[in-house]
Amino acid sequence: MFIFYFTVLRLHKQSFTYYLRLSLVSDKILFLLNHISYNTGKLTLNEILVICLKSSRKCASSVVETVCIIGSGNWGSAIAKIVGRNVQRLPNFEKRVTMYVYEEVINGKKLTEIINETHENVKYLPGHKLPENVVAVPDVIEAAREADILIFVIPHQFIRTICSTLLGKIKPTAIGLSLIKGFDQAEGGGIELISHIISKHLKIQCAVLMGANLAGEVAEEKFCETTIGCRDSRVVVVDDEDAVEICGALKNIVACGAGFVDGLGLGDNTKAAVIRLGLMEMIKFVDVFYPGSKLATFFESCGVADLITTCYGGRNRKVSEAFVKSKKSIKQLEDEMLNGQKLQGPITAEEVNYMLKTKGMEDRFPLFTAIHRICIGEVKAEEMINCIKNHPEHMVKMEMSEVVEES
Ligand SMILES: NC(=O)C1=CN([C@@H]2O[C@H](COP(=O)(O)OP(=O)(O)OC[C@H]3O[C@@H](n4cnc5c(N)ncnc54)[C@H](O)[C@@H]3O)[C@@H](O)[C@H]2O)C=CC1
Numbered sequence: 001m002f003i004f005y006f007t008v009l010r011l012h013k014q015s016f017t018y019y020l021r022l023s024l025v026s027d028k029i030l031f032l033l034n035h036i037s038y039n040t041g042k043l044t045l046n047e048i049l050v051i052c053l054k055s056s057r058k059c060a061s062s063v064v065e066t067v068c069i070i071g072s073g074n075w076g077s078a079i080a081k082i083v084g085r086n087v088q089r090l091p092n093f094e095k096r097v098t099m100y101v102y103e104e105v106i107n108g109k110k111l112t113e114i115i116n117e118t119h120e121n122v123k124y125l126p127g128h129k130l131p132e133n134v135v136a137v138p139d140v141i142e143a144a145r146e147a148d149i150l151i152f153v154i155p156h157q158f159i160r161t162i163c164s165t166l167l168g169k170i171k172p173t174a175i176g177l178s179l180i181k182g183f184d185q186a187e188g189g190g191i192e193l194i195s196h197i198i199s200k201h202l203k204i205q206c207a208v209l210m211g212a213n214l215a216g217e218v219a220e221e222k223f224c225e226t227t228i229g230c231r232d233s234r235v236v237v238v239d240d241e242d243a244v245e246i247c248g249a250l251k252n253i254v255a256c257g258a259g260f261v262d263g264l265g266l267g268d269n270t271k272a273a274v275i276r277l278g279l280m281e282m283i284k285f286v287d288v289f290y291p292g293s294k295l296a297t298f299f300e301s302c303g304v305a306d307l308i309t310t311c312y313g314g315r316n317r318k319v320s321e322a323f324v325k326s327k328k329s330i331k332q333l334e335d336e337m338l339n340g341q342k343l344q345g346p347i348t349a350e351e352v353n354y355m356l357k358t359k360g361m362e363d364r365f366p367l368f369t370a371i372h373r374i375c376i377g378e379v380k381a382e383e384m385i386n387c388i389k390n391h392p393e394h395m396v397k398m399e400m401s402e403v404v405e406e407s
C-alpha cells in the first residue's frame with residue numbers, strides 16, 4: 001500500500017510533472033478540488049486536472065464516471081457545490097450527481113424536495129445555490145447504486161449504519177473518498193479509522209481528504225488548502241494516510257479545549273498553549289498507536305492548519321465556549337446552537353478516552369483526557385489550567401534544561 005498526499009499551496013508550474021504522474025491513478029479524486037487554487041494566478045488545479053484527464057488511459061477508453069455524495073450537512077453541501085460544477089465542465093463524468101440527504105421536514109416540506117426545487121440546502125448551507133445537476137435523494141441505496149466514486153461526508157457517528165445499509169448494494173469497482181473527521185470504537189478497547197470502516201465493510205478502496213476547510217468559507221470560494229491521503233499501489237510517495245485522517249479527528253478534541261479557554265476568558269496566550277500542547281499530543285498519539293508516520297504530515301493542511309482554523313472558527317470551539325459560560329450540557333447546546341449540525345469533538349474525545357483508559361494511558365495524554373472529562377461534566381472547565389500547567393511536555397523541557405545547567 002502506498003499513498004500520496006499534497007498540500008494545494010504547493011501547486012505551481014514546477015510541480016506539474018509530478019502531479020501529472022500522480023493523476024493517472026488519482027484523477028478520480030483530484031477533480032474535487034479545483035476551487036482551492038481559485039484566484040491564485042498560478043496554474044490552477046483545474047487546469048492541471050483537465051490536462052491530466054486528457055492524458056489518462058481512462059479518457060482514452062472514454063469511461064464515464066458517476067459520482068455520489070453521501071451526506072448533505074454543512075460540509076457535504078459545500079462539497080456538492082464544487083463537485084456538481086466540476087463534473088459539468090470536465091469530460092468523463094456523468095453530469096448528474098446524486099446527494100444522499102437524511103430526510104427531514106422543514107416548514108411542512110421535505111428537505112429533498114426543497115433542495116431539488118430551489119437548489120439550496122436551506123437548513124445546512126443557506127445562501128448558496130447548488131448546481132442544478134446535484135440531485136437530492138432520500139434513499140442512500142438509490143443514491144449510491146450506480147456510483148463509481150462515493151464521497152462520504154456524514155457525521156462520523158452514522159457511518160456504521162450507512163455502511164451496513166450499503167453493503168452489497170454498490171458497484172464492487174467503486175472507490176471511496178472520506179471527508180469525515182472522527183473515529184469509532186473498536187472491540188477490545190481500541191479505535192477504528194472511518195476510512196478503514198468504509199474499506200472493510202464495503203470492500204472498496206477509500207482515500208481521505210482532510211484540511212483547514214471550514215465549510216462556509218469553502219462555499220464562498222475563499223482560498224484554502226487541503227490534504228489528500230490516498231492508498232494506491234501505483235502511486236509512490238509516503239505511507240502516511242492514517243496520520244492524515246487521525247489529524248482531522250484529533251484536532252476536534254483540541255478545539256473543544258480552545259473553546260473552554262475562551263469560555264473561561266483566559267486569553268490568547270493560554271489558547272496558544274492549548275493549541276501547541278494539543279498538537280504535541282496529536283503527534284504523540286500517532287507515534288504511539290500508528291508508528292512509522294511522518295512528522296511532516298502534521299505541518300500539512302490536515303495538521304497544524306486545520307487545528308488552528310478549528311480552534312478559532314469551528315463549531316466545536318463555539319459550543320465549548322458556550323458550555324463554560326452557560327453551564328448547559330454540550331448536547332443541549334448542540335441542539336440549541338447548531339440547528340441540526342453535529343459536533344464531532346466531544347464524541348471523538350470519548351472514543352479516544354475509551355482506548356486510553358483501556359490501555360492505562362490516560363496520564364500520557366492529559367489534555368485529551370481533561371477535555372473528555374470536562375465534556376462529560378466529570379470535572380470543571382477550570383481544570384484546563386492545571387492540565388496545561390502540569391503538562392508532561394513542560395517536564396521534558398525542564399529535565400533537558402537541568403541537564404544543560406549541570407554539564
Ligand atoms: N462543516 C465543516 O466545516 C466541516 C466538516 N467536516 C466533517 O464532515 C463531516 C460531516 O459534517 P457536516 O457536513 O458539517 O454535517 P453537519 O454537522 O453540518 O450536519 C449534520 C448532518 O447529519 C445528518 N444526519 C442527522 N441524523 C442522521 C442520521 N441518523 N443518519 C445520517 N445522517 C444524519 C443531517 O441531516 C445533516 O446532513 C463531519 O465528520 C465533520 O467533522 C470536515 C471539514 C469541514
Ligand SMILES: O=C(CO)COP(=O)(O)O
Nearest residue numbers: 211212213214314315316
Ligand atoms: O473541520 C472543520 C474545519 O476544517 C470544521 O470544524 P468544526 O466541526 O469544529 O466546525
